[in-house]
Every structure is written in structure tokens, then in C-alpha cells.
Amino acid sequence: MLFSTLASFLNLRLVGEDLELDSMNELALASPSQLTFAVHKKYSSQLSSSKAKAFLIPGDLVDFLPQNASYIVCDDVSISMALSTKLFAPKPISFELPHAIIGEGSFIDEMAKLENGAIIGANVTVMAGAYIGSNVRIKDNTIIYPNVTIYRDCVIGADCFIHSGTVIGADGFGFSHTKAGEHIKIYQNGNVIIEDEVEIGANCAIDRAVFNSTIIKKGTKLDNFIHIAHNCEIGEYCIFVAQTGIGGSTKLGRNCVVSGQSAFSDHLDIAAFSTFTARSGVTKSIKESGGVYSGYPLMDHREWRRLQSKISQLNS
Amino acid sequence: MLFSTLASFLNLRLVGEDLELDSMNELALASPSQLTFAVHKKYSSQLSSSKAKAFLIPGDLVDFLPQNASYIVCDDVSISMALSTKLFAPKPISFELPHAIIGEGSFIDEMAKLENGAIIGANVTVMAGAYIGSNVRIKDNTIIYPNVTIYRDCVIGADCFIHSGTVIGADGFGFSHTKAGEHIKIYQNGNVIIEDEVEIGANCAIDRAVFNSTIIKKGTKLDNFIHIAHNCEIGEYCIFVAQTGIGGSTKLGRNCVVSGQSAFSDHLDIAAFSTFTARSGVTKSIKESGGVYSGYPLMDHREWRRLQSKISQLNS
């Protein structure tokens, strides 16, 4: 899309050369063909060193733009950004793509739906009621149980088990908020990548990224009712017990073990080999690997046990 | 149905004129063509002023009936009421209704199911595996993602996004309990109304009302795994973060923000612009708008932070 078309849509003025843009991305990752944005002065240095050429910015950041940048000054960058995501959003279905390709030895139930552009590896099983969206890729030997939904553009590795009711690639939960209290949808234009040997239980939900990918790495196992928000990155060989939720953009290192009904805030960075007992509520990043944690607010597991004993003494 | 037919079904005696009844409702809302009931003396004044003409009551409430009422005296009104709901329950599917009507520009995947009596607006997308029940209405521009289920008689507004795995209109969780410890189903004969510009994440469940409607008002946004019980009323522009549950008949005012894994008891009334941090457990109504709350038992957020600090000092 032309940057000038976007400017017209936003009813704002484009400054600089018009550009052909293929997508959007966050400031740190945007390439020259991507629209990006800065909402706040704290991003001024990132802005200066950005490889992008097309920007949505507030007026007080104009001086920090890289040379030859094209830009739109916005009253409320967050709202303009949200509105722009709509223009770059793919349709729910791409009918114009070529027919799905199905590898040797694979079984696709006639009551499963394969949208165009899907690529299915060898010896894959897709059972009745499963939905495989446009451009989805599923690698060898994976089993997709009945009534699984995989939204467009997602990638599922080899030797995975995806159990019924699980939804991979639904929109992440992202909105910009107007002063009147309305919520403007930030279209979620990224995808989900599930690596090899991942097992996902029944009725899980792994949201697609706003830009780029939500990633679940090799060998990780999810029980039922696991919520993974947009842009999370879950390391290799992690274990998540039922009814646990992970907030947006949070990253866990390899071999973390998370017991049932736990929750993580967004934008955390959790060291590998961390263990969390049931109902842990994690609100801060963890730098040192190998710890065992409990409680909300979270603390060292032994400390939590001691504290519970102290609390129970209040009643004596 | 004739009131006398119901009396025969319950094996109880009808006193007064026989009446044609079209449905059931709670005492405060019942019209002259609806069956209603009072379980307890505390409803005696509501009973006297009721517009209904057909009642299930215990023996000690006969004197409080409005003039010319027809009634059945029940040993256990709650059980008789539950049994009666079955007689008024519509079948899961109404085959006899006219074919679904589909508005201009709408796309209904051939692997989606539209029951008879459904009315689909313009530019609606219904993807594969979605189920649209008898008499369901979906307004313009809404997207129903794959494997969504919308039970009969529910209404979905315009410009909504309903993500995969979400179930709208399943039975609310209501039973009457016998002295022997069995649970008699109260059929849930109401519906769900979702207003315009609502987004509902993956694998949510919004239960239908026992009578009347469960309502989610304009512009509200639900993350994944949100549980809304029967007869809730959620105000405009609310936000619910993942894995939160709302008990039956609870009402929230507009622009409430509820963070993840929170829970509300039933029959609460929550003031507009209330904010709840993660894992709030709300058991009492809130009258004053604009507060920020935390914890279970719930308290003011700043108080909760102070309390957590005091608790952690127990360990020193």
C-alpha cells in the first residue's frame, strides 16, 4: 500500500516521499518496506537508528527521525497505529490462493476444512471438524484432532499432537483506547509458530502475534485450557499444567515447569529451568535460572511455605 | 400451554380459572401470559403487586396472591418450578421454521451450519464449522470464526468479532435440589444478546438466561476463556482479560476493566468505571464508580499493596 493512501485513510498529512509499504512492525524490528511508529519520547534514540523509512509519530519526535524519513504527525499515535493495522490486515480467508497441497500418506477427513494455500506434510492426520486456514503449514506426522481451529498463516511443526477444541492463531487482545473510552481494535497481523514435538491439550488458545510471531518451541507440552497471549515465546521442553495463562510478549526459557492455574503478566523474561508451583502469579522477570517459586505475589518456594505457616499462626 | 396441563404434569391441583401460558418469568417481570412463582414469604409483597395471573406458591403465600389469581400450591416450589421449565423449553432445533435469510455480500461457508429461522445481515462472514442455531440473528459486518457455536434464539450485533471455540447461549448452570441430593435441571429458556462492536476471544462461554436475556453491551471486549454466566448484564466498553469468570445475574456498569483470572460472585451490582487487578475475587456489590480493587477478599488496590507488604514482613 502507498503511504499516501494510508495518510488519506487517517485523514492526516504525509510529509516526505511517498513509499510502497507491505506491512507494519514495531520500531526495533521494522524494515524499509514496513510502516512503524513511536508513541513516546522515550523511543527517540530507537527512532533515530531505525531502518524503517515510514513513521507515525507525535509532533515532538520529528527531530529524532532518521534522514530522508517519510512520516505522518498524529495527535494520538496509538489510535492512528490501531487504525492503520486494519489496512494491512489480511482477509480471514484468501480464496485466490492455489488449492491446498497434501503430502503422502496424510489423511484429511472430508469433514475437515482446508483453505487454499495450506501445505500439509506427509503422514499428517486432520480429523473431522478441524479447520486449517489459508496458508497454514503443517509438517510431517502431526495429528490434528477434531474441532481444532488453526487460523491463517500459522505453522505447526512435525510430530505434534493438537487436541480438540484448541484454537491456534486467534487475534491477540490488543486495543487502543480513545478519550471517550472506546476501544479501537489493533488488527493482529502476525502468526503463531509451533515447533516440532509439541503437544497441546484440549481447549487451549494460542493467540497470533500483532506483528511477527508467537512461538512455542520444540518439545514443549501444554495441558488443557492453556492461554498463551500474542507475541509470547515459550522455550524448548517447557511444561504447562492446566488452566495457566501467559500474558502478551512474555518469554520463558527452556525447560520451565508451570503448575496449574498459574499466571504470568505481560512483557516478562523468565530464565530457563524455572519451576512454578500451582497458582503462581508471576509479575516480574526472573534472571537466574533453576529457581522454584510460589504464590502471588511470587516468592521463593521455601519462603512461601514458611510464610504460609506464619500466616496460619495468626489464627492461634 | 394450558395451566391445567402443567398441573397434571406436576400431579398437583390447579386452583382458579384455567389459563393459556406462553412462557415463565421471575415474579418481578412476569406478564399476564407468563407462569411465575414465589418460593418464600419474603416475596409476599412482590407477589401481591405482580401482573402475572398464574402462580406456583407454597401454602403460606395463598393470602398474598393478587385478586383472581390462578395458582398451584406446591410442597417444594423450587422443584415444581424446575420441572415446569422443561415444559416451556424449546427444542434444540426448530426444523419447522422457514429457511435462513442471508443478507447481501455475506459469506457462509458450506461447512458452516445455519439452522432454519436464522437471519444473517449484510457482509457477514460465517466460517467453516460454525453453528448458527434456530432463530439466531447476526447483524451486519460481523465475523464468526470457525467452530464458534451460537445456540438458538441468540442475537449478535453488527461489527462483532466472535473467535473460534466460543460458545454463546449454552444453558446457564441452574438446578433445584431434592432432599435426596439429586439436582433437577432448570431449563434455560432465555437467550443471549451481544450488542454491536463487541469482540469475543477464543474459547469463551456466554450462557443463555434462565428467563429473559444475558446481555453484553456495545463495544465490550473479551479476551480468551471468559465465562459469563446466565442473566449477567455487562455494560458498554468493558474489558475482560483472560480466564475471568462472572457469576449469574451479576451486572457491571460501563467501562469496567477486569484483569486476568478474576472472578465475580452471582447477583452483584458493580459501578461503572471500576477497575480490578489480576485475580480479583469480587463477592460484594460496588456502588461508587471509579475505584481500583485487588485481592480476594477484595479491597482497595492501595490497601491491598500495603497489606501484601505487611504480610511479607511476617517472614522476617
Added chain:
Amino acid sequence: MLFSTLASFLNLRLVGEDLELDSMNELALASPSQLTFAVHKKYSSQLSSSKAKAFLIPGDLVDFLPQNASYIVCDDVSISMALSTKLFAPKPISFELPHAIIGEGSFIDEMAKLENGAIIGANVTVMAGAYIGSNVRIKDNTIIYPNVTIYRDCVIGADCFIHSGTVIGADGFGFSHTKAGEHIKIYQNGNVIIEDEVEIGANCAIDRAVFNSTIIKKGTKLDNFIHIAHNCEIGEYCIFVAQTGIGGSTKLGRNCVVSGQSAFSDHLDIAAFSTFTARSGVTKSIKESGGVYSGYPLMDHREWRRLQSKISQLNS
């Protein structure tokens, strides 16, 4: 399968007579035609009295085997056991079974999937998008709402309501862990048995047993988002409120009432007529029936209320 075939697959040596084995089971329950295993010296007396004839054991348990046993000595019995479950796992679909049998007066939507070998009773309703796996049995009068998934070999009683999005019989969450930190899938070769008059809300997940059955007994009612792990046994007339989870192999007696967002650890034994208030976290068995409990760690409900009052005084 021949025990010698299994030994070749594991690349280990079979000692004793070769045997035809039809399945696997835990030590206490295994029959002469089943493979069983002992991971640890603490099972030595169970081992001696086992009716099984085929064993996976560590070297230090050889002397405790019953007479004439055939066995494989394993470096890591847990890993060998997990690998063996794969050989006994049925395929996701048994195409070779006879066509499904459907009882009189039953309605199976043409957009529901019935695998071969399914047996449907009289007056059953199976709505669009439902999946009924190979060998599944559904008894009279039960309603299966749209987009329900019932995995192979499960049994659903008479007069049940299974609401949309619910998944019955997905794999329990079981893995053996290598020293390198990988997780080896324990195939879940059991099933789920739902007895008569059970109602299961929307988007629940009841996992199949690893061996034998996960059981939900007569008249029990589940709200939405209930997680029942593998090998649980839920007594008659229990009530589970939304978003509650039960860990593997836990047993509850009849008429337990569990409020919302509660959780139970695995391998517990809970006495009948126990009541748990919202967010109970149950980590120990309960022997005495009729108690009311709250909190995590769990305690008597009155004690919990007193404790909350004491805790709140810390802030004064």
C-alpha cells in the same frame, strides 16, 4: 502383541517365556494378558502378588517377581513404559469397524461425524459439528450439542446434556522425562465413562485415562470450563462451578459441591458431601465427610473466615 516384539522395539532383552499381550495396566490391576511395570523398590510386595505375567522392571526388583514371570530389565523403567504405551495405542480412527448403529428416534445431523463402531441409543440428538469417535457409545435421550468432541472408546450415559465445545476423552497429560530434559509421551490408552443424568457445560475437558477409565458418576453437574484430568473418579450428584480443575487420579465421593476456580492436586481421595468455597486449593485427601472448606492452603471454612479477618487487621 508378542512380548518379544516389544523387547525388540525397546532394544532390550526379554527374559522368560514369550507371551501374547493385549494391553498395559498398572501393577495393582494388571491381568495375565497385560504388560505391567514397577518403577521402584517400594512396589516390591505388589510385584510379588501381581496376577500379571509380563513385567518391565529395574534390575533390583528381579527377585520380587512372581514365579514364571517374563520380564525386561530396564535402565529407566519410566521411559521404557512410556515407549511401550505407544505400541499398544489404538489409532485415532478405526476405519475397519462396522458402520455406526443408531437407535430409534435419534437425530444425527448430517454435519456431525460418526466414526465406525459408534453405537447410539434411542432418542439421542447429535447436533452439527459434533464428533463421535470410533467405538463410542451414547445411551438413550442424551443431547450432544454442536461442536462437542468425544474421542474413541468413550461411553456417555442416558439422559445427559453435553454442551458445545466440550471435549471428552482427549489424552491425559502424562510424560516420562529423560535426563536430557525431554518429555516422552505416555499414550493414554484408557477411556472416559460418563454415567446417566450428567450435565456438562460448555468448553469442558474430561481427559481419558492412561489405563482403565476416567469416570463421572450419575447425576453429577459440571458448569463451563471444568478440567477433569485422567483417571479421576467423580462421585454421584456432585456439583462443579465454572473454571475448576481436578488433578489426575483424584477421587471425589458423592454430593461434593465445588465452587468456581477451585483446584485439586492429583491422587487425592475426597470424602462424600464435602463442600469447597470459591478458589479452594485442595492438596490433601479428606477423610471425614460433610466438611466445608476454603482457601489455599485449604482449611475449614470458619477458620478461613477468621483468618481473613486477622489478616486484614495487619493493615490497621
